[in-house]
Amino acid sequence: MEWSKNLPQFSRAQVKYLANTGVLLGQGNFGSVYKNYTVWGESLPPVVVKVSKKKYFKNDLEQETKFLHLLDGAGGAPKLLAYSLALPAIITTYTGDQTLRHLLHKSRRVLSDTLLLEIAIKIGQNLMEIHELNIVHNDLHCDNILVTLPTAKQDLKVSIIDFGLGKMTGGNLDVRPGTGKNQYWMCPQVRVGHPSTTKSDVYSYGIILNQILDELQSEISQELADLVQATCLYNSCDRPPVCALLQELQRTLEYVRLQAS
Ligand SMILES: Nc1ncnc2c1ncn2[C@@H]1O[C@H](COP(=O)(O)OP(=O)(O)O)[C@@H](O)[C@H]1O
Ligand SMILES: [Mg+2]
CATH class of the missing domain: 3.30.200.20 (Phosphorylase Kinase; domain 1)
Structure with a gap:
């Protein structure tokens, strides 16, 4: 081993x-x-x-x-x-005290738009690091993301955990009945045992982005809304790459920062 x-x-x-x-x-x-x-x-x-x-x-x-x-x-x-x-x-x-689910639930309308967007961006950046090693997470949802909010001493920290369903790109999950692999956040192809790709995680990242963007007070651009919507398209080729989502999220963050200043 x-x-x-x-x-x-x-x-x-x-x-x-x-x-x-x-x-x-x-x-x-x-x-x-x-x-x-x-x-x-x-x-x-x-x-x-x-x-x-x-x-x-x-x-x-x-x-x-x-x-x-x-x-x-x-x-x-x-x-x-x-x-x-x-x-x-x-x-x-130990990589963080609170799950993203916990944070979003407890902090309704409490987190600033800037912080929400920074969290969304950090998750995408982490996902890209994982994908660069040809690893697909396959089980990305709010309970498998830990967030440590920034303080005067420490920057925002986001950690992706629980690689129990991880696969190398192209690997397939065992989806026999009773194995609990039919969750709404998993991409439709993975749920039926087809190969995992980085676009499988894009599907799940899209669900998380919807949950985060739902909390924003600011309007988001049509470009970002369209890209996020495309993450759940059935054909994985039609889903945007993580870098395209990051670019649009970054642009939105800059806009929100400008509005706040
Ligand atoms: N490295 C870690 N640091 C802090 N908390 C963790 C860590 N790993 C797991 N946890 C906590 O334990 C919970 C369950 O762990 P996880 O690895 O997701 O197992 P499961 O397979 O049961 O979902 C997580 O949702 C999180 O709250
Ligand atoms: Mg878990």
Whole structure:
């Protein structure tokens, strides 16, 4: 396993301890995700412990682990710190306190237009970094994006997480019934097991953009509205590339900044 070189391997007891002393962040079909400080002591940044329900690492976590290794932080992805085969789990860096869903839900009309557009742009830039490595995320939605709002000390930070359904460009998902691969944010071709392409993620990015742009107080240009609308076209060739969306979002941001000054 190429990715496991130089990574510490944890025992079942160590993973159980981290789970028991951690804070539960999420629980689903996959398993449970915890935040914990105790691995390297309270004064160091927290880590995330993702524990699978399945018996074997290979069946579930191996794919995600391979992608996290390849990404090595690209797209704001968490970095691998350790793993466990005995109780299938990975330990990664903690990359943000709130999901985009959480932020949009709680901050109705509270976030400035500038910040909303900056978040939309950062997601696209991260996506391009991921695509440059020929990786398609395939499960891009508001719960798999973490946002850390800017402060006087720190810039806005956006992290794309959860590469459990990731594929190299051209790979297909196993979409047998019961595998939970029929979500509205997934592109129609991927849902029926056809090859994943960067345009599969454009479909999902479009849904996220609609959710973000919905919160704007300013009017957006017809060009941007048309491009975003084209992200959900059935034929993936008709969907715009991420760079075209970014260009129009950037233009809108400049316009909004000018209006505000
Ligand atoms: N690296 C991380 N940093 C901070 N929170 C995280 C991280 N990874 C996961 N989480 C939190 O745990 C939740 C579930 O994790 P995720 O990897 O998306 O697993 P699942 O496959 O169950 O969706 C996320 O929505 C997020 O709230
Ligand atoms: Mg998730």
